[in-house]
Amino acid sequence: MKKVLLLGIILAMALTLVMPSVVMASQPTAFSATGIFTSIDEGNVSLQTDGKWLVENRHIWGEFSSAVAGQTNILNGAFTITYDALVDPYQAGDFTGILDTDSATFTVTGYSQGINFYELYNHGIYRIDLEGEWTGTQGINGSGTFTAYFDFTPQYDAFGNMHVGSVNDSSFNMIGVYDSDSPPITPPVPELPAGALLASGLGVMAAFFVVNSKKQTAVS
Numbered sequence: 001m002k003k004v005l006l007l008g009i010i011l012a013m014a015l016t017l018v019m020p021s022v023v024m025a026s027q028p029t030a031f032s033a034t035g036i037f038t039s040i041d042e043g044n045v046s047l048q049t050d051g052k053w054l055v056e057n058r059h060i061w062g063e064f065s066s067a068v069a070g071q072t073n074i075l076n077g078a079f080t081i082t083y084d085a086l087v088d089p090y091q092a093g094d095f096t097g098i099l100d101t102d103s104a105t106f107t108v109t110g111y112s113q114g115i116n117f118y119e120l121y122n123h124g125i126y127r128i129d130l131e132g133e134w135t136g137t138q139g140i141n142g143s144g145t146f147t148a149y150f151d152f153t154p155q156y157d158a159f160g161n162m163h164v165g166s167v168n169d170s171s172f173n174m175i176g177v178y179d180s181d182s183p184p185i186t187p188p189v190p191e192l193p194a195g196a197l198l199a200s201g202l203g204v205m206a207a208f209f210v211v212n213s214k215k216q217t218a219v220s
Contacts, residue, residue: 031142031178033067033075037150037170047161048086052093055085062172064101075101075140081108090114091128091164104139108132108146125168127151134174144176 043058060081067075083097092114099106110132130148150170 028142028177028179031067031140031144031174031176033064033172033174035062035064035067035079035172037062037148037167037172039167040150040152040164042164051089053087053089055083055087055095058083058085062170067174075104077102083108085112087112088114089161095130095132099134101139105137106134106140107137108134110146124153125151126154128164134176136178140178142176142178144174146172146174148172 037060039061041059044056045058046054046056048054060083062079062081064076064079079099079101081097081099083095085093085095087093087095092112094109094111096107096109099108110130113129113131116127116129127149130150131146133143133145135143148171151168153165153168155165
């Protein structure tokens with residue numbers, strides 16, 4: 001009887017161990033980053049038949065002064081945005097690109113609101129406002145939105161077309177949520193042969209029968 005009881009307990013424990021379990025992820029925390037743009041290159045620019053400009057492989061360099069998730073400072077230092085855009089003569093249009101740092105990579109998509117003509121009278125300096133969304137693809141698991149602006153001195157080509165020149169002032173701000181862990185994972189349940197499940201069930205029943213038999217014997 002002791003052997004039957006022991007076998008039943010072992011089989012019952014084995015059945016319990018193969019039951020699915022859920023690994024819970026930590027709750028997302030607030031993410032924010034603040035920085036500036038330091039320079040912009042020309043990239044590859046071509047005039048399209050509809051009068052818009054196709055901008056390819058343009059780079060913006062900058063510096064993060066603060067980037068935190070919760071109470072932890074996780075991202076400081078230099079960054080580079082490499083992007084493509086289709087803009088009108090006033091620099092308004094959609095763009096998409098990659099933001100790279102030493103420790104993380106993001107995709108960015110957004111919209112340039114074009115030249116703020118109020119700045120036209122401020123010593124010949126123009127301003128462009130940007131807004132969009134970001135998603136962490138490496139190093140940071142998160143997503144959110146961003147806003148930015150940069151003031152620049154315009155440059156003109158031989159045909160009188162204006163292009164972005166040197167950056168005079170700027171701001172770049174990201175907000176969103178951050179989670180360094182993976183999403184909850186439910187491991188698959190191993191498939192057991194029908195015979196094994198039957199044996200486990202019989203073992204539990206046998207253990208129950210033996211225990212109850214002993215109780216009845218003790219009472220009588």
